[in-house]
Amino acid sequence: MHLEGEFTVAAPRLTVWQAVHDPALLARCVPGCEEAAQIGENSYRAVVKAKVGPISARFTLVVDIVEEEAPDRLRIKAQGEEGSRASMLTAESELALSDDGDGRTRVTWASDVNLSGRLGKYGLGLMKKKAESLSAEFVTAFSRRVETGEVVE
Numbered sequence: 001m002h003l004e005g006e007f008t009v010a011a012p013r014l015t016v017w018q019a020v021h022d023p024a025l026l027a028r029c030v031p032g033c034e035e036a037a038q039i040g041e042n043s044y045r046a047v048v049k050a051k052v053g054p055i056s057a058r059f060t061l062v063v064d065i066v067e068e069e070a071p072d073r074l075r076i077k078a079q080g081e082e083g084s085r086a087s088m089l090t091a092e093s094e095l096a097l098s099d100d101g102d103g104r105t106r107v108t109w110a111s112d113v114n115l116s117g118r119l120g121k122y123g124l125g126l127m128k129k130k131a132e133s134l135s136a137e138f139v140t141a142f143s144r145r146v147e148t149g150e151v152v153e
Contacts, residue, residue, distance in 0.1 A: 004110040007139045010147045016105040017071035019146045029141040087117035
């Protein structure tokens with residue numbers, strides 16, 4: 001499933017760049033994220049709960065930064081599974097930041113997501129709709145937190 005989007009944050013590019021590297025801040029923005037922590041120089045672990053239709057799943061994900069050009073571009077790979085391996089998720093994503101004038105930053109992103117197992121049995125249309133909804137929630141929360149200067153300790 002391919003997803004992509006673009007949004008603007010009313011903050012300088014370096015501020016947004018730092019925010020996308022802050023696991024505590026991101027955990028507060030990702031819908032269903034129960035925890036996130038840095039586990040290596042370019043690796044993070046997150047636990048995310050999701051519900052699609054009648055099925056609830058709790059994924060443990062490892063997110064690796066596979067390439068970055070600070071403060072312009074970031075490419076990541078995420079993979080994980082439910083504790084029982086009932087569903088598995090892999091995603092490759094790219095994020096690009098650019099100045100949008102007046103101290104604003106344009107964020108362009110694209111993700112290729114594969115979901116297998118019990119959640120993967122849902123139709124692409126339902127899964128894509130859910131992913132788009134979660135993406136919109138993230139964008140709103142992330143933009144608000146960065147624009148207000150929220151710092152998570």
